[in-house]
Amino acid sequence: MTAMARHVLPGFRLSTGYTLLVLGSCVLLPLAALLWTACELGPSGWWAQIGTRRVLASLKLSFGAALLAATIDAVLGLLVAWVLVRYRFAFRRLCDALVDLPFALPTAVAGIALTALYAPNGWLGSRLAPLGIEVAYTRLGVLLAMVFVGLPFVVRTLQPVLESMESDLEEAAYTLGASSSQRFFRVLLPLLLPTLLTGYALALARAIGEYGSVIFIAGNRLFRTEIAPYLIVQKIDSQYDYRGAAALGAVMLAASLLLLVVMALLQRWTRRWAVVR
Amino acid sequence: MAVIASVVSIGRPALSARIARAVLVLAALAVLGWLLVLPLLAIFTEAFHQGYAFYLDAIKQPDTIAAVRLTLTVAAIAVPLNLVFGLAAAWSMTHFEFRGKALLGALIDLPFSISPVIAGMMLILVYGKDGWLGSWLEAHGLQVIFAVPGLVLATVLVTLPFVARELIPLMQAQGSEQEEAALTLGANGWQIFFRVTLPRVRWALLYGVLLCNARAMGEFGAVYVVSGHLRGITNTLPLQVEQLYQENFSAAFAAASLLALLTVVTLGIKRVVEWRHGDALNVHH
Numbered sequence: 001m002t003a004m005a006r007h008v009l010p011g012f013r014l015s016t017g018y019t020l021l022v023l024g025s026c027v028l029l030p031l032a033a034l035l036w037t038a039c040e041l042g043p044s045g046w047w048a049q050i051g052t053r054r055v056l057a058s059l060k061l062s063f064g065a066a067l068l069a070a071t072i073d074a075v076l077g078l079l080v081a082w083v084l085v086r087y088r089f090a091f092r093r094l095c096d097a098l099v100d101l102p103f104a105l106p107t108a109v110a111g112i113a114l115t116a117l118y119a120p121n122g123w124l125g126s127r128l129a130p131l132g133i134e135v136a137y138t139r140l141g142v143l144l145a146m147v148f149v150g151l152p153f154v155v156r157t158l159q160p161v162l163e164s165m166e167s168d169l170e171e172a173a174y175t176l177g178a179s180s181s182q183r184f185f186r187v188l189l190p191l192l193l194p195t196l197l198t199g200y201a202l203a204l205a206r207a208i209g210e211y212g213s214v215i216f217i218a219g220n221r222l223f224r225t226e227i228a229p230y231l232i233v234q235k236i237d238s239q240y241d242y243r244g245a246a247a248l249g250a251v252m253l254a255a256s257l258l259l260l261v262v263m264a265l266l267q268r269w270t271r272r273w274a275v276v277r
Numbered sequence: 278m279a280v281i282a283s284v285v286s287i288g289r290p291a292l293s294a295r296i297a298r299a300v301l302v303l304a305a306l307a308v309l310g311w312l313l314v315l316p317l318l319a320i321f322t323e324a325f326h327q328g329y330a331f332y333l334d335a336i337k338q339p340d341t342i343a344a345v346r347l348t349l350t351v352a353a354i355a356v357p358l359n360l361v362f363g364l365a366a367a368w369s370m371t372h373f374e375f376r377g378k379a380l381l382g383a384l385i386d387l388p389f390s391i392s393p394v395i396a397g398m399m400l401i402l403v404y405g406k407d408g409w410l411g412s413w414l415e416a417h418g419l420q421v422i423f424a425v426p427g428l429v430l431a432t433v434l435v436t437l438p439f440v441a442r443e444l445i446p447l448m449q450a451q452g453s454e455q456e457e458a459a460l461t462l463g464a465n466g467w468q469i470f471f472r473v474t475l476p477r478v479r480w481a482l483l484y485g486v487l488l489c490n491a492r493a494m495g496e497f498g499a500v501y502v503v504s505g506h507l508r509g510i511t512n513t514l515p516l517q518v519e520q521l522y523q524e525n526f527s528a529a530f531a532a533a534s535l536l537a538l539l540t541v542v543t544l545g546i547k548r549v550v551e552w553r554h555g556d557a558l559n560v561h562h
Contacts, residue, residue: 007373009456010466015369022362023384026434030399033409037402076308083305087298095306097548101313104488104540106495107393108515109533112522113316116323116530123319148312180297209392212497212515216522229394229498236398236502246402249395256390260383 038250049247062228066207069146073203077154085162107212115216137219145213150203157199194270320537323530335531343509344517352493355432363440371448388437397502423505431499436489443485480554491543
C-alpha cells in the first residue's frame with residue numbers, strides 16, 4: 001500500500017489528534033507523573049515507603065487474596081459458562097443477563113450490600129456465626145468481595161469460545177470410549193486452558209486493583225484486612241503523602257502491566273493453537 | 278450442542294448424564310443466586326427496611342439530591358467526551374495505517390487495567406495543587422482537583438475504553454469500502470461520517486455509551502480520591518452512599534437503591550439491544 005492509498009479517507013489528523021489529546025491529558029501525562037514521582041524516590045527511598053510492616057501486609061493481602069479469588073472465579077466461572085452455553089433450562093436468559101451484574105453495579109453499592117449480608121447481624125452472617133465462620137471484617141470478606149467482582153470476567157471470556165467450540169472432538173473421545181470425566185479433563189480442559197487463563201488474568205487484575213467493593217466488608221483493620229488500594233487512599237486522604245502513595249501505586253501498576261503482557265502472550269498462544277487445529 | 282445431545286441419546290438413555298446435567302445446572306444456579314442475587318436483594322430489602330415513607334424522606338434529603346444532580350452533571354459531560362473519543366479513536370484506528378497503531382490500540386485499552394484509586398492519584402499528581410500543572414492552573418484561577426473538573430477527568434479516565442472498544446472491532450470488520458465509495462461519489466468527510474459510518478455503527482455506539490454511562494454514574498474509587506468528598510459540593514451519589522453508610526444505614530441503602538436501579542435498567546436495555554440488534558453489534562457478543 002502506498003502512502004497515498006493509506007490516507008484516502010479524510011479526517012486522519014482530526015481523529016488521531018483528538019485521540020492523542022484525550023489520551024495524553026487523561027492517561028499519558030498522569031502516568032508519567034506517577035512514574036516520575038516514584039522514580040524520584042530512588043531505590044532506598046522507595047523501599048523506605050514500601051518496606052514498612054503495614055504496607056507489606058497490605059500488599060500480601062491484596063495479591064494473595066486476589067490470586068485465590070481469581071482461582072475460585074476460574075472454577076465457578078467455568079461451571080456457570082458451561083451450564084449457560086450447553087444446557088437449556090428455565091430462566092437461562094435471566095441468569096445470563098445476571099452475570100453482568102458485578103460489571104455494572106457501582107462498587108460502593110456492591111460493597112455495602114455484601115457487608116449488610118455478611119455482618120454479624122446480617123442475613124447470612126447471623127447464620128454463619130454459630131458455625132464459627134466470620135466473613136465481614138475478616139480476610140474471608142476481602143476474598144468474597146474479590147470473587148464477586150471477578151466472576152463475570154471468567155464467564156464472559158469463556159462463553160464465546162465454548163459456543164464456537166465444535167463438539168467433534170468430544171464426540172470422537174466419546175466413540176473411543178472415554179468416560180465423561182476423561183472427556184472433560186483430557187479433551188475439553190486442555191482446549192479451554194488458554195481462554196480460562198485469560199479470564200483468570202482479567203479477574204486477577206480486577207481483584208488486585210479493586211477498592212469500592214472490598215473496603216466496606218474488609219473493615220480495614222491494621223495489619224489484618226487493609227488492602228493496598230486502601231492504603232493509597234489513606235496516604236492521600238489523611239496524610240497528604242503523595243510520594244508514599246506513588247511508591248505503592250507504582251508497584252500495583254507494574255503488576256497490572258505485567259498481567260497485560262501475560263494476557264497478550266496468552267492471546268497469541270490461543271491464536272497459534274487455533275491455526276494449528 | 279445438538280450433536281452432543283444426539284450422541285448422548287444414541288448411546289445409553291443416560292440417566293447418569295441427566296443427573297449430571299441437573300447437578301451442574303443446580304450448582305450454577307446456586308452460585309449465581311448466592312453470589313449475585315442475594316446482594317442485589319439485600320440492597321432493596323435494607324432500603325425499604327424502615328418503610329416507604331422513610332425511604333422517600335431519605336432520598337429527598339438535600340445532600341442526596343445534590344449528589345444525584347452532581348452525578349448527572351458529571352456523566353452529562355464525561356459520557357459525550359468519551360463518545361467523541363470513541364468515534365475519533367475508531368475512525369483513526371480503522372481507516373488508516375500509521376506507525377505506532379498497535380501501541381495506540383494498547384493505550385486505548387490501558388485504563389481498564391489501572392486501579393481506579395491509582396487513576397485518581399495520577400490525576401492529583403498532574404492537576405493537584407502541588408502537581409505538574411498545579412501552579413499554572415492556580416495562576417489561571419482553575420481548580421481541577423476537589424472540584425467538578427477533577428470529577429469529570431477521573432470519570433473520563435476510568436471509562437475511556439468503553440465506546441472505542443465496541444466500535445473498533447466492528448468498524449475493522451466492516452472495512453473502509455463503503456466510505457471510499459462515498460468519497461468517489463463526491464461526499465466530504467463529515468457527510469461520509471454522518472451518512473455512511475454512523476448509521477452502520479449506531480447500535481454498537483449505543484451499547485458502548487450505555488456501559489460507559491453506567492460506569493460513569495457508579496464510579497467510586499477514582500472519584501473518591503479526587504473529590505475530597507465535600508458534602509453537598511463534590512459528593513457524587515456513590516460517595517454520598519459511602520458517607521451515609523457511616524451514619525445512617527437505611528438512608529445509605531435508599532441512596533444505593535437508586536444506583537442499583539440504574540444498574541438493573543442498564544442491564545435490561547443492554548440485553549434488549551443484544552437480542553434485537555446482536556448482528557449489528559459484533560461477533561463477540
